[in-house]
Amino acid sequence: MTSDKILLNHGAGGKLTSELISNLFVKYFDNEILRNQTDSAILNIDSRLLAFTTDSYVVDPIFFPGGNIGKLAVCGTVNDLSVSGAKPLYLSCGFIIEEGFLFSDLEIIVKTMSEEASKAGVKIVTGDTKVVDKGKCDKIFINTSGIGMLDERRKSISFGTEINVGDKIIVNGNIGDHGTAILCARNSIEYSNSVLSDCASLYGIISNVLNTSSDIKFMRDATRGGVATVLCELAKKQNVGIEIFEASIPVQESVKGLCEIFGFDPLYMANEGKVVMVAGKNDADLILDVLKNHEFGKNTAIIGEIVETNKGLLIMNTEIGGRRIVDMLTGEQLPRIC
């Protein structure tokens, strides 16, 4: 560790987070399941495969264009289970609430959670509520943990071990919407073409794909750290080269513009309704069709492929014809994005 104190960047999903996980959590909690560092832990309980995941949500502001902290807490955990190839079944839900928080706001959040859980077909079955004195937390933090059931045939999807040269990289639409929506909400930016968070439960669209093709090699939702972080981690972990093409990456004009103004790169911006898939090249067009036919996949695009060269690296082919290495994020794009 380079600092003796925890910095905001330790929670940003980039290099420092990765170091903290490896040097502290994996070191002390050491076990084979954790060491895999998959989004969901893959458990074998009495010959049944389960996916198990947890996330705490501390997003600021708690209400934002396109959602609220409750919607995020359900969708985020449902998505972590879904991208592991599992069918999400049950969620737990732990609230930490600041004394004086409006009951009416809590009711809106809980109602949203209930609606999102119904949409995703999951049940919230256990919970916990803690209240801390005023000033000791910021309004409300929510933890959701989730359990899903995993088919043996889909076990490798979390790991990406079946990836081959020639496989295609697919993303189910415009990137950077969630990060940009939070950025605008936090800075009270209002304009005619305002950006909504893409926060959504991806179980439906993912199961459509899994039911159509057995050639999905890897999935990961591109939350903190964005699409770039997902692909950097994958390239490194599976020691493959990944090339992406800037011209193919779907980004809304308004997101592009706002990112330019604030000096952010959409490729690192958080999404809450985007999955990065790696699929065998023969099925890629079929998968594209299935994704495009779903309301959360209209702007799906093939953005790159697995290549023979530059093992362990993510290479961007820029719109103006250049090539550059895309590295893990070292600084913080935005704190408390989720």
Added chain:
Amino acid sequence: MTSDKILLNHGAGGKLTSELISNLFVKYFDNEILRNQTDSAILNIDSRLLAFTTDSYVVDPIFFPGGNIGKLAVCGTVNDLSVSGAKPLYLSCGFIIEEGFLFSDLEIIVKTMSEEASKAGVKIVTGDTKVVDKGKCDKIFINTSGIGMLDERRKSISFGTEINVGDKIIVNGNIGDHGTAILCARNSIEYSNSVLSDCASLYGIISNVLNTSSDIKFMRDATRGGVATVLCELAKKQNVGIEIFEASIPVQESVKGLCEIFGFDPLYMANEGKVVMVAGKNDADLILDVLKNHEFGKNTAIIGEIVETNKGLLIMNTEIGGRRIVDMLTGEQLPRIC
């Protein structure tokens, strides 16, 4: 709800917590599993019975005599699974950390968690770290969720549906230690006979009992709200009368003294290593022996029994020969006790 704002008491484990759960969470998240309001949700996944539970820990101070927030986070969730009759298998762990928190303190906490997980035979398999700006949370909050495997024969233990008149109420030692330790730590009280938290993983002692007797009708760990709350809830839920005998309830002299000074009742004080059991009268002495032979059960006592009269009520037979109804806690004993 009587207030339009969340009060500290909503998190105290007493009447207001109970109202919040019923009027908000159970209302909106409505499903049969949650409606049972067992400590752990009992799930049937592909014909396997699992227990699933979550707790967020916000204890203040984070280091206290007898433990720290990390020890609490592992033991608390292990205990919630254990009292449902399940074998705890896997934990998740979500950290919310204040910017500037000392890395060395985090390392102590994580090391303790690892040690407690080993003792309890559970693996920490998935996690999440969020960092919030300085002043937006109080040092560190930890959520742990847990999964355990449950034997069909033990399914009713969470519910207490098998309870009969004549069954004995057993507690595995001195009550009120954890609450008193936190009280002293928070008020910087130091004296010759200082009280340590009883924070401990109860899986070992509980499994000894379950392996000896099949006559355990109910278990619950007596955390927030103490032994009184566990028994009030049980009396109401199963519509049975419960009588307890003040003279039989084990309480350390120092805890009694401190509770008198601060105006607290040990019966409502939080414990983190105490289980309240209801057992058939024929096996009660056998169970007593097994508990007393374990390091966490030396002061085990039978403190009462299920009676025919006063259905739905908890009655205390006082040391001076009186009788009184013990009700659910309406006020807050101590906030942020766990």
